[in-house]
Each structure stands twice: as C-alpha cells, then as structure tokens.
Amino acid sequence: MERRAIVLTAVLFTIVIVGFISVILFLWYWWHHREKRKMDEETSLTSAKVVKCTEDGTSKNKPRSLKSFLNIKTPLTRTKALGNPDTPTPKPANCTATEATPPAVPDTKSSPAAPNKPGQNVKGDHPSMAFLQNRSVSLVDMYIDNSEPSENVGQIHFSLEYDFQNTTLILRILTAKELPAKDMTGTSDPYVRVTLLPDKKHRLETKVKRRTLNPRWNETFYFEGFPIQKLQSRVLHLHVFDYDRFSRDDSIGEVFLPLCQVDLSEKPSFWKALKPPAKDKCGELLTSLCYHPSNSVLTLTLLKARNLKAKDINGKSDPYVKVWLQFGDKRIEKRKTPIFKCTLNPVFNETFSFNVPWEKIRECSLDVMVMDFDNIGRNELIGRILLAGKNGSGASETKHWQDMITKPRQTIVQWHRLKPE
Incomplete structure (x- = not known):
C-alpha cells in the first residue's frame, strides 16, 4: 500500500512537470511567432523612407525601436523615385515619413566633393557658401582617420544635399555592399544609425533589411534648421549594425564625415569603406x-x-x-x-x-x-x-x-x- 502511494505520487509529479513545461513552450512559441510576424510586416516595405527632423530633435510619435531615437509620424505619402535630378525636392515638414519608389543605384565607386576655389561664391544666391574657405581642423583631427581599414567590413553608398532656402541638410542612405555575415545563416540583418556629432542624443535609424549582405535602403533624412555655418561644426556619423532579436545588436562598421570638408552645393555622392569599430572603446x-x-x-x-x-x-x-x-x-x-x-x-x-x-x-x-x-x-x-x-x-x-x-x-x-x- 505504501509502495502504491509512492508510485502514484511520482506519476502525478511527472504529469505536473510535463504540463508546466508544455505551457512554457506554448507561450514561448506564441510570442516568438507574433514577434516574427510583426518583423516581417515591418520589413515587407521595400520602398524608400523619408525622415525629417529638426535641429533640436523634437518629434511627437515613437520610432521603430525601444531606444530613445528621433521619432517618425506614421502617415505616409507617395513621392516620385529618388535620384531623379529633375524632381524638385519636397518642402520639409516636421518629422514625417514618406514612401518613395526605389531608384536605380549607380555602380560608381565614389563621387568626391568638388575642389575649393578661394573667393568663389558658389551659387551666387548663397554667399554663406564662403564656409568652404574655413576648415575646422579640430573636427578633422578628432574624427577623420585616413588609414586603411584593418579588415574589410563592406562599403556604404550615400549622398548629401543642402536646401539653402529652408536651411535643411538632406541625407540619402542608398545601399551597402560586401557586409560581413554576423548570423549563423551566413547573412546579416543590417540597418544604419545616423548621428550628427557632437550631438549624440538625437539619432535616427533606417529600416532593418533582413538576411542580406548587400542591403538597399534608399531612405532620406531631412535635418531642418541647420544654417550652413552650423554645419561646419557637425560630423556625419553613419554606423551600420546587425539587428538581433534576442541579444544586443552587433556593430558592423562606421563612417565619420566632417561636413566642413564637403561642398554641399555640388550634391556629392559617396562610396565609403566602413571601418570596424574600435574594440577598446570602454568609456x-x-x-x-x-x-x-x-x-x-x-x-x-x-x-x-x-x-x-x-x-x-x-x-x-x-x-x-x-x-x-x-x-x-x-x-x-x-x-x-x-x-x-x-x-x-x-x-x-x-x-x-x-x-x-x-x-x-x-x-x-x-x-x-x-x-x-x-x-x-x-x-x-x-x-x-x-x-x-x-x-x-x-x-x-x-x-x-x-x-x-x-x-x-x-x-x-x-x-x-x-x-x-
């Protein structure tokens, strides 16, 4: 009788344990399936996104991630394809997101900024372009590294433009190529984080492109309220990350571009080699x-x-x-x-x-x-x-x-x- 009670207790205990594990596995599967479906819905939009922000970083709604970045309104409107020189630049408005048809991205390696000519008044309507004569040596020394990357972590293609009438910097994140694989599948889920240094509080992000080493973002960011003189003291920082759902995102590589070195009137386009982030940045x-x-x-x-x-x-x-x-x-x-x-x-x-x-x-x-x-x-x-x-x-x-x-x-x-x- 005593033995029967022991066996019955063991059986009941086993049933309870198996039931508890089954419930945990079901809840995990349900949550994982819901998150995967949400992510697939986010990344199904392959057309270009336009993000507009002000210098003080004010916005109303919350962005894609839980991190405290600049925010994006949800209403979407359609525009013509980017990259068409005959298409007028849309007038910036506070923090809106705009969909656009992806353009054909050229395979050119690089489009360097035009050389400076002392005393030249570029685009006569904008005498403030005289900033090209004043280079910020301290910014260059702080951020620019002319050495070759220690390892190949890919390249990124982007372009810059400046709207003198509305004092707005226009950045287009186009594509990247030859990114390293960060996932076990042999691919990565890359996105780009954009910062205008030295301001590190207000950052913007592109969408995540799933399972690719050659992503095409074709997204445009508007930085409003930046007179041309202020841009001399800004450094464009593009940092490419690999998105991970269950752990911290992996850094792929980054690019620093002091805007004092760029002739924005020429609407320059760049192919820049990404540099692997320094592993000893501890704070x-x-x-x-x-x-x-x-x-x-x-x-x-x-x-x-x-x-x-x-x-x-x-x-x-x-x-x-x-x-x-x-x-x-x-x-x-x-x-x-x-x-x-x-x-x-x-x-x-x-x-x-x-x-x-x-x-x-x-x-x-x-x-x-x-x-x-x-x-x-x-x-x-x-x-x-x-x-x-x-x-x-x-x-x-x-x-x-x-x-x-x-x-x-x-x-x-x-x-x-x-x-x-």
Whole structure:
C-alpha cells in the first residue's frame, strides 16, 4: 500500500512537470511567432523612407525601436523615385515619413566633393557658401582617420544635399555592399544609425533589411534648421549594425564625415569603406585626486562615467567601481561604490580616503576598475585605469598622479579613457 502511494505520487509529479513545461513552450512559441510576424510586416516595405527632423530633435510619435531615437509620424505619402535630378525636392515638414519608389543605384565607386576655389561664391544666391574657405581642423583631427581599414567590413553608398532656402541638410542612405555575415545563416540583418556629432542624443535609424549582405535602403533624412555655418561644426556619423532579436545588436562598421570638408552645393555622392569599430572603446571616467602631506591622506573621488560599454542584452550595464590601493604589485586595501542599474552614464560622487605616508606616495598606485554587476554569473570588467606616478596605464594617468604630488592639498580633476583587460 505504501509502495502504491509512492508510485502514484511520482506519476502525478511527472504529469505536473510535463504540463508546466508544455505551457512554457506554448507561450514561448506564441510570442516568438507574433514577434516574427510583426518583423516581417515591418520589413515587407521595400520602398524608400523619408525622415525629417529638426535641429533640436523634437518629434511627437515613437520610432521603430525601444531606444530613445528621433521619432517618425506614421502617415505616409507617395513621392516620385529618388535620384531623379529633375524632381524638385519636397518642402520639409516636421518629422514625417514618406514612401518613395526605389531608384536605380549607380555602380560608381565614389563621387568626391568638388575642389575649393578661394573667393568663389558658389551659387551666387548663397554667399554663406564662403564656409568652404574655413576648415575646422579640430573636427578633422578628432574624427577623420585616413588609414586603411584593418579588415574589410563592406562599403556604404550615400549622398548629401543642402536646401539653402529652408536651411535643411538632406541625407540619402542608398545601399551597402560586401557586409560581413554576423548570423549563423551566413547573412546579416543590417540597418544604419545616423548621428550628427557632437550631438549624440538625437539619432535616427533606417529600416532593418533582413538576411542580406548587400542591403538597399534608399531612405532620406531631412535635418531642418541647420544654417550652413552650423554645419561646419557637425560630423556625419553613419554606423551600420546587425539587428538581433534576442541579444544586443552587433556593430558592423562606421563612417565619420566632417561636413566642413564637403561642398554641399555640388550634391556629392559617396562610396565609403566602413571601418570596424574600435574594440577598446570602454568609456571614460572622471576622477579627482588630492594628497595632504600633513596627515598622509590620499583622497580619490569618483565623480562620474560616460559612454560606458554595454554589457547586457538591453544595451545597458549595471556599473560600479572597485578600487585597490597597491604598493608595488601587492594589494593593500579595497573599496567599492554602490551599483547603478541600467545606465552607461552613472554619476558616482563617491570619495575614498587612504592612509599613505609621504615617503611612499611615489611607490603606491590606485587600480580603478569599472565593473558590470550580474545577478547570475561573474561580474564583468568594463574597463580600468591605473593611477600611478611611474607606470600608470597611460600618459594621462601618470600626469594626473604627478600633478597631485606637485600640487599638494589641491584637488586635481581629470577625465581618463578606460582601458580593456
């Protein structure tokens, strides 16, 4: 009798477990099927999309993704095919999306900007084109890299135009070719993210093109309210990503184009080689150092971080900072900040004090590690710096430490670029 009860209990328990697993599998299949159908409906539109935005990035409705990009109205109107030089440019209006028939895309490699002629007034009705004589060297130095890409990650085809009457920059994202495969199927699901640097808050995206290494977007973006002088201080950033439904989107490659180098009156068209993104972009950390010889107190303040590398599938991280006081290779004392959930730009405002005698201040160092907290598994390193007087992790870190020593009792504040492991 006792044995029968045990067998019956085991059978009932097995039935409950099997039923629970069946329900979970059914719910997962239903949700996956619904999401796939929605994505297929989105990507079934193969005609061109026109996106219009203002300089301040204002808009009313929400975009395709859950990320905080510029928004697009849903009403659609049909226009003529892009690329026809006889077709007048439609007058921009606030943040609307427009469908257009895809044009035939030429196979030309590149259409470079026209050379500058000093004193020339391009298109006589627009004397403001004199900006061509004034190149922004700092912007060029900051973003332009004339070296050859370290690996072939494809090319992107786009064109630029400027509407002088309405002070509107017109960008057309046309096609890309020879993109690398990021999915197990041997293809990718590419889309382009558009930014006018240094403004990183307002970004636009093309549609996702499914299962292709040679996508044709044929989408147009209008940036309204940009006088020609302001465009000198803008850098066009095109970043191609591979869309992933269940994980963080993979970066394919990017292009930086300082607009001060472009003669917009010539309506230039470009084929640009994509450059693979730097794998060591971990973000930056703002710290301050202060040393008081009278009481032998070394003070480190962790103020904030910016543009941290995302470690979670939601495109964010859960950062905190771990600090070790070291003498040579020996770790002496450890401190930690609180954890900041779902952010890439945490504000720590944490101060740590260490007792370091004056005669040992040049021998010690601070190993500062920005970590990503995980509930399951090990916490991951986002990036680190070593603040030291001799062998810091870089010239910036060494100089910061030396400034602290030469200026006792003063607080020295400095940004540092985080290094990977």
